[in-house]
Amino acid sequence: MIALPADPRIHAAIEASVGRVVARADGLGPGFAALCGALSRATHGGKRLRPALVVAAFDSFGGDPAVAPGLYDVAAAFELLHTAFVVHDDVIDHDTERRGIPNVAGEFRERARVQGADDGGAALLGDAAAILAGDLLLHEALRLIAFADVDPVARELLYALLDDALYISVAGELADVENSILGERATSEDIFGAAFNKTAVYTFQAPLQAGAVLAGAAAPARNVLADAGGSLGLAFQLVDDLIGAFGSAEQAGRETGGDLRESKRTPLVALAQETPSWARVNDTLAVAHTGPIAVREAQVALEESGAPRRLRGLIDETLERVREASTDASLPARTGLLLRDLADGVERRIP
The missing domain is CATH 1.10.600.10 (Farnesyl Diphosphate Synthase)
Known part of the structure; x- marks a missing residue:
């Protein structure tokens, strides 16, 4: 295990970014609302290694958060990048679970079955939802860097x-x-x-x-x-x-x-x-x-x-x-x- 101190400010930055996606769900239909929920769950848990490394390196060089207030947004960007890769990787590997619970693809396969889809239709919807969720996370990672409060x-x-x-x-x-x-x-x-x-x-x-x-x-x-x-x-x-x-x-x-x-x-x-x-x-x-x-x-x-x-x-x-x-x-x-x-x-x- 690589032990780096947990920083609640990293978590807050990730939550704020995901919250921005969820806030866009209004008026975009029940499917997109469900996608936002699945995306939010996909960003929970994990070791948060990558954002912790951003902050640890910053601290080791004597960085001052007051001079770089965008630090935690930048750190969050690397976590969202990682989550996007994980979501897409599950599609590549045909996995429908992660950490023992349904992933984005798994959630939407079940959603399709509840709505009466056959196995082929359920797989199609599950993969499509996961690809699109990963795309949104990639966008959010880039957006965080673009709008971070840095010089x-x-x-x-x-x-x-x-x-x-x-x-x-x-x-x-x-x-x-x-x-x-x-x-x-x-x-x-x-x-x-x-x-x-x-x-x-x-x-x-x-x-x-x-x-x-x-x-x-x-x-x-x-x-x-x-x-x-x-x-x-x-x-x-x-x-x-x-x-x-x-x-x-x-x-x-x-x-x-x-x-x-x-x-x-x-x-x-x-x-x-x-x-x-x-x-x-x-x-x-x-x-x-x-x-x-x-x-x-x-x-x-x-x-x-x-x-x-x-x-x-x-x-x-x-x-x-x-x-x-x-x-x-x-x-x-x-x-x-x-x-x-x-x-x-x-x-x-x-x-």
Whole structure:
């Protein structure tokens, strides 16, 4: 677990933004009103990691909220960006639940069934609602940056960060799906590149830089933070891949071995593909969807291939780069400490 202090001002900014969407529901029909309710529920819960990183970086550079009153709106923008990606990702993965309850797509599938739709119609409405909810959240994230109470130079830099995060994350998600259908034709370079792009930039790199921008940090410090944030994000995603294969149900938020059941082409699988044990690993992955015994056989085959050990080694190397960057002379001592604490937090998540 990555522990950052909860800040009620982040929650208030998120609620205010979502409230603006809900306020537009009047006169737009019962369907849109229901969508606003589902969207509001989608933004509740979660760790709020990304907005917390914006505020933590801002504080570490000695930022003064009185000078940057738009801080919490900017932080909220990164949470709404994340929620938009999650809502769209559930459509891509055909998931109708999140955290054990119906997600936007699940709510609208049930809405369609209550109104008499068949399974095909229910799926169509569920997917359409989720796509549109994600679109609204993306709009709100951009709107928060556009209207945040910050100086014009900072706004331009912040918009560029969000712009890059959106484009790079979309490219990473698309590549991830493409790699999953290419199977063994997807190279390790492709798979590791997708892992970085779909998570590292919008989860760590951009939020940390945003906080630094708002605090008035100089370009050299922001550049160091960008590199360290990218490494943190990659390590975070690689740990997620280990959790998806070997983590407990509590860690993964679903049945253990979920990634194995879904035959996801993760960096872990890419490393296994490079070993002499690949044929056996591949055979066990092909049947992992059949139940817990098959999942356990796939886990054993992966461990015996040495791929998890290699992946843990790569995570260690990546986090070591973060710790080295934390001592850079351009960073305040508190920012260096923040980076080391984040690296320790990612490391503690390794199953």
